[in-house]
Amino acid sequence: MFKKIKHISKLSTIVISIIIYIAGVTTYSIWSYYSHKNKILEQVDTKLFEAANSVNYLLPNNYHDRAIAPDSITKIEFLEITDLLSKQNDNLGVKYIYSVVLYNGKLYFTTSSATSEEILTGNNLTYYWQEYTEADTLFYNAFNSSDITYLTYTDRWGTFRSVLIPVTTKLGNKYLACADMEISFIRKMLLYEIPTTIFNTIFLLLIVIPFIITILKIYRKYSDELEREVKHRTTALEEEMRKRKLSEEILRQSEEKFSVSFNRTPVPMFITDSNGIIVDVNESFEKIICIKKIKIIGTNILLIPFFQSAADYEYIKTTILTKGSILNYQMKFLKKNDTGVCSFSGELINVNKKPNILSIVFDLSDSQKYENELKIAKEKAEENDRLKSAFLANMSHEIRTPLNVIIGFSDLIRDEELDKKTRNEYINMITSSSHSLLNLINDIIDISKIEAGQLRISETACNLNQILNKLLQWIEKDKFIKGKGNLEINLLTSLSNAESYVLIDEGRLKQVLVNLLTNALKFTLKGKIEFGYIINNNEIKFYVYDSGIGINKDSIERIFERFKQADDGTSLKYGGTGLGLAISKAIVKLLGGVLWVESELEKGSKFYFTIPYKQLKDNSFKNEDDTTKTEFEINLTNRTILIVEDDDVSFLYLRTLLEKKGANVLHVEDGDEAIEITKTNTQIDLILMDLHLPVTSGCKATQEIHKFLPNVPIIAQTADAQLETREHAFECGFDDFITKPLSSKTLFSVIKHFLK
Structure with missing residues (x-):
């Protein structure tokens, strides 16, 4: 094995030596080429300098003191100088020798040589005081410098290597002595050097080839002997490796079984030595501490979180070290950015004959979290039950109070001995209580719609100032009914009547303002109430101020929750359902704004809310005040109106209103009867149709009637005030839609629209 390594080392040395030699030869060749190139370029620049400098001694001494204007040099003298400079071209091997001056910001030739071809043909000849329009910017710069400038540029005569020598005459006149050599000529000179460089490179490479061949023969002889030795040694080594792999595989399988059990278990586990140094941790423990095991192996357990x-x-x-184990020890531990509770168990184990501690962690945090959540949910459910009970009790009071007034004063007005003034006061109280009861029912419906996500916004054109002025009239009247006639109530607006036409859901805006003003009146015993709006960029900011009892800062968030008031005693003392502000906040959010309050106990409250400012430039909408003045002047004499209503009391109310205006009233109780009567009575001018009818619905009846009476307006009337019901009515073909309870004002306004 050692011989093989040594053999490979020798071969590597030979190869590296050859590569170094070739690299050296290549480097020398490149250096040689660029050395000759620089030498040639230096020779070119020297020739150019000599050629340009010859202008100074070939020309008359005072030539450039005279060559300062277009007509100061004669054509004959210029041609003589051209001939003289052209001969100098041939002597020095350059293309052009010339001089230029700067006159009124432009360059002009004062001398110039020419080639033999240019002299013979007369093409491209340069004349005295000819403007040099293609001159490089370096020509202009050279007039402001005393340094010699070398440059490469292209003009209509070709591409040149040039020199510019600034010269100042005895009289202070400045000109540039210049010479050009064609770039193509310089390149030819450089090409002559390439064969020499290539030859030198090939020669240096060839002289080393015999040496390389000799070395390769010696290496081949060595290689055969080494191959036999390597083969023998490899066989022995493979047998040894096979035995070692078998032993390692047995050990690996054993460790893998433990590792799989240790790492795959969902229970966090870690192993430390007797000093607390971490030996291993499993994946579940990594997740608890959010650190990979590779970063903490060998670290003391107390140094990790x-x-x-x-x-x-x-x-x-x-x-563990004294008793051998510990079981279900509960303690707090750190997990991510929080703390948890765990049940800790551990046992003493031996690893490589050394005592280690295997620790197991059972995380009880989720269990305790579920217990806490269950406890909170239970408390919340109990609180909701308490709130519902309180709400139902309060609702019972809020419903019974206006009902008591309605029933009580209804009995009182039967007294025939009552004078007209007292009777009117009783009627006003009945009307006010009826409206209070209706508002309460509307609040209950609205909170249900809000919780179901069915509360809709319907924007129409309206006049802000008219809306607020009507609210002012209402609250001024209501304060006397509530026995608070001493309260000062002010309205402030930011826009003129002509400017206050906006696009908004008028009904929902009124609902929010009525809720806020009702609360202000309810909780203010003396002082004043002020409301209005200001324009803030693209928002309308409404406000309601009062000098009432105020709100504790700790209760400000509470008052916007449903069924809740500032405290439990508020509803007992002042009444109310605790729905108004919750509904108002939801409505303002749907309108695209926010509702908030600033308040302190005994210092009054300031409620604000914003909505998008959608101004309408066209203020030609009908003035509601004008409508109010004329709506009761409607004359229905000789008009036939069909009422389709299955409720006798509702029909009686409508018939009374219409007959007082002179109308001829017809009545049926279901949709089928309505269809039949319209077929036989073609004099019907308008139909008031209830939506929910027995037998055939109002929707189906309307569709049938329009088939043979397409021009008769049919008005839907229903106690279902949902937006979906309104949209469905128009889809059925109704011409308009009114909701119960129905006021005479609304009824006659709609009828007048169709029966003009």
Whole structure:
């Protein structure tokens, strides 16, 4: 084996020597070529300098003091100088000798040689004061320097190696003495050197070939003897390797069985020596400490992020070394960026006749986490049960209170001895309580829609200032009903009426503002309430200020949760369901904004919310105030209106309203009857159709009626106020949609739109 290595070493030495020799010859050849090349280029530059410098002594002494203007040198004198310089071309082996001056920022030839061909043909001859338009920028730079400039450039006469010599005459006139040599001529000179270089290289390579052949013959003789020796030694070595592999395979299989069991087990395990130095860890333990085993083998167990307390480790180690094992010792341990709880077991084992400790870790963190989550879920469920119970009790109060007013004052107005003023006051109280009850029902419906993700936004054009002015009128009236007539209520707006037309869901905006204003009125006993809006970039920022009881800072987040108020005593003292702010926050979010509050106890509250500012430039929308003034002036005399309604009370209400305006009212209770009556009565001007009818639905009836009365408007009326119901109604062919409870204002506004 040693001889083979020695043989290979000798061969390598020979090959390396040959390579070094060839590299040396190649390097010498390249150096020789570039040395001759540089020498030729130096000779070229020397010739160019001599040629350009000859301008100074071949020309008359005062020539360039006279050659300062277009007509200062005669053509005869210029041609004589051209002939003189052309002869100098031939003597020095250059292409052109010439001089140029800089005049008014341009270069002009003052002298120039010419080739024999140019003189004979007259082509490409250069004349006195001919502008040199293709001159390189280095020509211009040379006039500002005293240094000689060598350059390679191309113009219409060819590509040249040139020299520029700045010269100043006795009178201070400056010109450049120049000479050119064609690049092609220089390249021919360089080509003459290549055969010489190649010949020298081949010669140096040939003289070493006999030496290489002799060495190879000696090597071949050596190689045969060495091959026989290597073959013999290889056979013996292969047998030895076979026996060793067999032993290693047996050991490997044994270690692999332990390694698979150790590493694949899902239970974290590690092995340390008696001093706590890590011998091995399994993959599950790597996941706990987030460190690969290769980085911690040989490290003390206390230096890696596992034991939270060194005292735990010392107790475990002492117990195992003295008793041989420890079982189910509970302790805290470090895991990632947290701490966990584990059950620790360990046993003393012998590895290479040395005591080692095999440790097993059972992570109880998830188990405890599930227990804690279960406990929290239980507490949350109990809290929800408590909140639901409180909500139902509070809801019962909130429903019964307006019902008590409605029922009580309904009985009182039956008294025929009541004067008109008192009767009107009772009616106002019944109306106010009815609206409160309706708002409560709407809140319950809205919170259900929010939880189901079905609350929709429908944007329309409206006037912000008109909306807020109506809210001002409402709250001014409501404060007297609530017995708070001393409160000052102010409205501030940022836009003029003409500028306040925006695209928004008017109903939802009113709902949020009514909730905030209702709360402000409820919790303010004295002082003032102020509300309004400002324009902030692309947002409208609404606000409601009050000088009421305020909110504890710890309760600010709580008040936006459903069924919750600032504290449990608030609902008992002031009433309310705890739904208003939760609904308002959800609506504002759907509108594309946020709702928040700034408040302190006894210092009042400031509620803010933002929505996108979608201004409408066209303010030609119908003024709602004008509609309000004229809607009750509608005259339905000689108009026939069909009411399709299965509820007698609802029909009676509608009939009373319509007959007061002079309408001829027809009535049927289901869809089939509606279809039949419209077939026989073609004088019907408008139909009020309930959606939920027995036998045939309002939707199907409308589709059938439109087949033979396509121009009769059919208005859907229903207690189902969901957006999906409205969309479905229009898909069925209804011309408009109104929801119950139905006000006379809404009813006549819709009818007037169709019966103009």
